Amino acid sequence: MNAIATIEKNINPKVHPELRPGSTVRVHVKVRESILKEEQKAKTAKAKKDKDQERERIQIFEGLVIGVSGSGVKRSITVRKISFGEGVERIFPLSTPSVDKIEVLKRHHVRRAKLYFVRELKGKALRLKELRDKPVKAKGKAAAEAAS
Numbered sequence: 001m002n003a004i005a006t007i008e009k010n011i012n013p014k015v016h017p018e019l020r021p022g023s024t025v026r027v028h029v030k031v032r033e034s035i036l037k038e039e040q041k042a043k044t045a046k047a048k049k050d051k052d053q054e055r056e057r058i059q060i061f062e063g064l065v066i067g068v069s070g071s072g073v074k075r076s077i078t079v080r081k082i083s084f085g086e087g088v089e090r091i092f093p094l095s096t097p098s099v100d101k102i103e104v105l106k107r108h109h110v111r112r113a114k115l116y117f118v119r120e121l122k123g124k125a126l127r128l129k130e131l132r133d134k135p136v137k138a139k140g141k142a143a144a145e146a147a148s
Contacts, residue, residue: 025065
């Protein structure tokens with residue numbers, strides 16, 4: 001076993017919902033911002049980052065999953081959204097601490113593992129057929145009892 005496999009074996013991957021290409025997701029990402037005081041703005045070149053000057057907030061990135069790659073700890077997703085008429089793609093490693101949580105909003109029916117063709121599509125051409133959750137039908141004795 002090589003060194004990378006040994007390290008990965010000790011890391012517990014985060015638990016996320018089932019992510020597939022064609023899912024519309026909302027990814028909550030932790031973003032660090034540094035805050036400069038007025039005194040330090042003049043000395044920007046010499047300013048040091050302190051814990052007091054950094055602020056952490058959650059930023060939400062909502063879009064379509066166009067690809068899932070890797071497995072285990074190395075798993076990542078590529079999410080695409082349209083922002084002010086421009087397509088924006090971000091790659092999120094799922095085991096990183098900067099990804100707070102992932103919500104699956106919709107699932108769409110797709111027949112490809114990588115949806116790179118959506119990069120050329122605009123507007124109504126980009127519509128995908130949404131999958132609806134089907135009610136689970138009871139089988140066997142439970143179904144006979146429910147029918148009577």
